[in-house]
Amino acid sequence: MRNLIVLGAILLTATACGDTWGQRAVTGGGIGAGTGAVIGAVTGMGPLTGAVIGGAVGAGAGAATTPRRY
Template sequence: MKSKLIVLIALPLVLSLSACGDTWGERAVTGGGIGAGTGLAIGAIAGWPLLAPALAGAAVGAGIGAATTPKQ
């Protein structure tokens, strides 16, 4: 139970820092990569199967990275 609580708290914090780059594409790719790694780590810590958290993390990270592209 404690590990699931940690995951629920850590996931939004980690994903909020999930993109690097200046363009929409760069931020989507780096956000997806960081999100996939984060999802994989959280899934491993929580004892879940690893594919689903990695895919979910990649999708959310790419979305957040693309959505937070600074206006130039």
């Protein structure tokens, strides 16, 4: 379980890839879907359910953390 937490933390920090709102949403969604599929398979929730939830959360986090240029 510890390895999954570390893997999740590493993948979540990688959601900062991209400069635009769309790039960050796509990369965050992809990373979240992959992480969610793994966690869903391990916890018994199912990889598809985990991928959907993880993808949505990752895309939201990626889009929400887009740096603003003033």
